[in-house]
Amino acid sequence: MNINDLINHTGEWLKGKGSHADIVMSSRVRLARNLAKRPFPNRAQKRELEDIMEEARAAVGKIDLLKKCEFIRLNDIDQIDKQILVERHLMSHEHAANTLGKALVLSKEEAISIMVNEEDHLRMQVMQSGLNLDDTFALVSGIDDELSKYLDFGYSMHWGYLTACPTNTGTGMRGSVMLHLPALVMTKQINKVLTAVNKLSFTSRGFYGEGTQASGNFFQISNQVSMGQSEVDIIQNINGLIRQIVDQEEQARQALLVQNRPMLEDKIHRSYGILKSAYLISSQETVELLSLVRLGIDLGIIRDLDRRLVNDLFIRIQPAHLQKIEGKKLNASDRDAKRASVIREKLTPNGH
């Protein structure tokens, strides 16, 4: 696989399919695992990191589930390509920053990605479109089972899986769901929802990952506690919480349609109109307008556009993607122009 193939393609988690795909963009489960007899990456020497990477590569090669995956040494690819992997939610910012002894195992459809030597030796991630934590968990769990035949994972009978940071110890699992909640934001109910989320020991982050602000009305909800509960219980708890939030968003959408339809239609059609016609546009404005267009598709107000295309645009309008498409480095104002042109092309296929 090369990164050019990646950007001409829509990741599995962006396909806009699956249960509640109007409100639930995607489901993700990751497991943190470490090799028992090796120091955690932040304590390991270069040589040890290389050994761990080789051990991981050998194990990956033996497993049917990962047979079609590519094993990418991050030192072998350039800065833009690393950034593209980050922008596609396939690895963390940190994993791209210092790439010594680091790798990424990546499936063609981008459903599976395994960071090697990030904070833990292995961070296995599976992402799917829609609300589908059960299948997502089943797949990552299967990968974990297979890998554990060839790798000796650090595990304590008392603590569970051992991890570099104690917040991940136990199951080493984090389940998260990317929610699109424009109606809860418009009706000003979102803070009440997020307060409840935090009280229940879940966290909320923005679309663009840890430390990012909510933008485009996206909220990524995940479990904070990975210890003292089984994986299945954690998944069940997240599912229960998400179903409640989905219900509330659905109610808020219906209320908006009943009480404010003309205002809503105007906002949505204008957003679509601006995206189709702008020649300079910031990523912040793009995300806000795309959010309204996505809502318009969900509500049947926009009928000539596919949710998948909009989902994909949220990814494609980021800096590294724009530079990859253009084939060269772009400064901020060049990116605003390129972003506008990419959006126009996608939204008006027959040209302007």
Added chain:
Amino acid sequence: MNINDLINHTGEWLKGKGSHADIVMSSRVRLARNLAKRPFPNRAQKRELEDIMEEARAAVGKIDLLKKCEFIRLNDIDQIDKQILVERHLMSHEHAANTLGKALVLSKEEAISIMVNEEDHLRMQVMQSGLNLDDTFALVSGIDDELSKYLDFGYSMHWGYLTACPTNTGTGMRGSVMLHLPALVMTKQINKVLTAVNKLSFTSRGFYGEGTQASGNFFQISNQVSMGQSEVDIIQNINGLIRQIVDQEEQARQALLVQNRPMLEDKIHRSYGILKSAYLISSQETVELLSLVRLGIDLGIIRDLDRRLVNDLFIRIQPAHLQKIEGKKLNASDRDAKRASVIREKLTPNGH
């Protein structure tokens, strides 16, 4: 003629043709005349107003230039229709307000309109597209000559034509030109220009007439002094001033293109995009966006749209026009919806 025909038609002065039609929307000359032996309208009784009206009607009927004109008694038409005549710049707000003994003589192409018993007994107006004060003056002057064969106009060898308000005494003439000056506004040179206009004893008003603020970057420039100069001198002075302003606007447009083309293209295309997609829009926002679209046509940035259609929209989006098109009274928020739908229909003829 009925008013329905009027709104399905573009007035002569909106056709977007003639000299400097990119910057000069239209040229207008009006003459104020009064019957010598009659009191001014504000001093006349109902019976006298009726007599004046009849006298005017009889004279109009004898003149070739006015043969195809309609003589409309304002008491015979309803409030919306009167308002439509105001919105089309064919008569004043005041003329529509108290219609006792008042009439309007109107040519089919809306080039000629004569208010009977407004402030003066006769206010003859001719409007043409582009910078064309000479022809405009020639036509109104011809009408004046013909009418004076049948009507005894009040005239003093010392003061010239006598009028109800002394500011019009002398030639009774006002020449005015509607200028579209978006580049002078954007480059913040407009105040300097308007200051010079006032120093030269000209006045500037907005698109929507006396007492209206400049909106949509339109400025209507007219002579303030009607005495002590011949008609030809006044026209020549206006022409000289307008040519200077047109030059400055042209230079400002070129400077914007050279220095800020991407910003300008973005603003223009967005304006067009919003107009094509909004479902609720105020008249203020419409006028601002149409102004940028008009500039886009002038600069060749928008190529699929005719200036005439945009000129016509400035008129068509006003309250009485919207209500006439809809066939019933509309409140402000209904008008915002109707306005948006009229604009969408005009700008995207093949539907949405």
